[in-house]
Amino acid sequence: MPKKTKTADPATKQVNEAIQYISDHPILSPLSSRVRIIRQESSPYPEAGWAKVTLRGTIYLHPKRRGETSEWIYVLAHCLLHLGLGHFKVKHEKPHYWNAACDVYVARFLQDLKIGTPPADMETRFDLPVRDEQQLYSYFMERGLPPALNFVGTAGPSVGDMEYNDKESYSYHYSGKEPDWEAYLAKGLANAVTRAVSVAGGHLDSITSESASLTxxxxxxxxxxxxxxxxxxxxxxxxxxxxxxxxxxxxxxxxxxxxxxxxxxxxxxxxxxxxxxxxxxxxxxxxxxxxxxxxxxxxxxxxxxxxxxxxxxxxxxxxxxxxxxxxxxxxxxxxxxxxxxxxxxxxxxxxxxxxxxxxxxxxxxxxxxxxxxxxxxxxxxxxxxxxxxxxxxxxxxxxxxxxxxxxxxxxxxxxxxxxxQPPIKWDVELARWFDHYFTPLEKKRTYSRVSRRQSSTPDIPRPLWVDSGSAEDGRTFGVILDTSGSMDKKLLAKCLGAIASYSAARDVPMARIIFCDAAPYDAGYMSPDLISDRVKVKGRGGTILQPAIDLLERAEDFPKNGPILIITDGECDRLRVKRDHAYLLPKGKHLPFYPKGPVFRID
Incomplete structure (x- = not known):
């Protein structure tokens, strides 16, 4: 005949399910993993109650008590909170009053957390100003303990569920050291907050749901x-x-x-x-x-x-x-x-x-x-x-x-x-580049030319402020325009407009303009007024800029210290430039080589 499989009785199954729930709960798991739960007939369990907890972290359950899983969850959580809230650290004149004050506080705590279901023989309906355990204890010492509060604990009527005299040794988890139960509860509360954030972010269904271990x-x-x-x-x-x-x-x-x-x-x-x-x-x-x-x-x-x-x-x-x-x-x-x-x-x-x-x-x-x-x-x-x-x-x-x-x-x-720092606009950077090479012209007073205010004072000679030296003495620069088919017309117009404006503002009379694509086209020197007006662009072929640079550097009528502005979209070969130069590129474009001069990116 086949052997009959031995199955656990319903009471034991419900207790095990409650223990498993407490072990998985984020708030109570740090406490439950460090206590010893004993459910034996030889243990000092409360005969008229459900359970009691000791100073050393042992919970004695009644071996013959029948209850639902949710009721055992409530009982176990009640005992664990006595440890986590530090109730054993205080021992008063009337310990029964202190135990009742702690029971009322824990009952309200569990009611707020909605953990488990209170057993039918335990009182949870009371109208008291629950603030903290010490104030409740003082309240009971002054007015006495209400009869209904004899049924709030888990050890039965008028029996304290906190046992101070425990002959059992500490659990093997602690190696003989007194555990810090309050720190374990604080860790559990932190775990609950973390899981609550995960629930809000959609990573978990609830704070008690299992999550995969993190990598x-x-x-x-x-x-x-x-x-x-x-x-x-x-x-x-x-x-x-x-x-x-x-x-x-x-x-x-x-x-x-x-x-x-x-x-x-x-x-x-x-x-x-x-x-x-x-x-x-x-x-x-x-x-x-x-x-x-x-x-x-x-x-x-x-x-x-x-x-x-x-x-x-x-x-x-x-x-x-x-x-x-x-x-x-x-x-x-x-x-x-x-x-x-x-x-x-x-x-x-x-x-x-x-x-x-x-x-x-x-x-x-x-x-x-x-x-x-x-x-x-x-x-x-x-x-x-x-x-x-x-x-x-x-x-x-x-x-x-x-x-x-x-x-x-x-x-x-x-x-x-x-x-x-906010990025500097390309036109501001270009203006600084102009300031570096073209300092403002110094002015001097001369009596050889009459001031405009001379007519107001005919008897008093008034000198006129004029520029010192020649305005054309080396104050020029070269502009190489990439006129290949890939260059945008609006981009060329924007660059030429900015160059003309800064040239006029800094008293630069002329600029050497060279158009270049497959071959260079020398437009000669042009004044800022002509640059800002209509400029006829030549070319629109391929992109080979090196001949234009060589032409400008070898020109006898171009100053040796004159800088060069190169306007391109980046679709060019590596350039060899001996004198000071700068590049004007569209934003998002890059040169195929490391630039030796500054790069101004046009919005």
Missing amino acids: AAARAKRWFIDHYPLLGALAAGFKLIEDAQLCQRLQISIAAINVVDQVIYMNPSAGLTDDETLFVMAHELLHAGLQHHERCMGRDHYLWNIACDYVINLWLVEMKIGEYPRVGLMLDPELKGLSAESIYDRMVADIRVYRKLATLRGNGLGDILDNGSPGFRDAREGQRLDDFCRNAMQQGLIYHEEQSRGYLPFGLVEEIRALG
């Missing part, structure tokens, strides 16, 4: 949001993707970031520790916050990525965020204090060596993904991504300093504050 990358992201305000706002704004197959397709060995899509990729098969994951997460967030993608400006993408990695890694090691991963990343103490632009200039001198280095993405690959996009602009967002990253870093720096969260490298703080 190391998810824990790192949460750590920045909760504990590191400098990068917390950035971490909250980026989506974390941990997909080994996707990382393999994108050739991401450890991590990478796509600022346009606001995504951070972390390869779960990289095998990083928690501290190393913190370092890698901060590394990627700083790429976005410091706008390294936008600051590339025509440089070699991979070499620029390497230069930025050198700067970031030195800062993170100095800031002691996480642990530097030993995977051959860039870390050179000799480069400390240098900007990414300066490091890039050093690397260009020996490109073959630096192209063999590896980023967090891998050898020969940059961990700043751009999907072919030249900038941060994303048409799907109402706010520009570079504005979001800049504002996040600014707010994070303010919170970091206000809360004294630790030391930050001076170079990082200086760069964040520099990014926080």
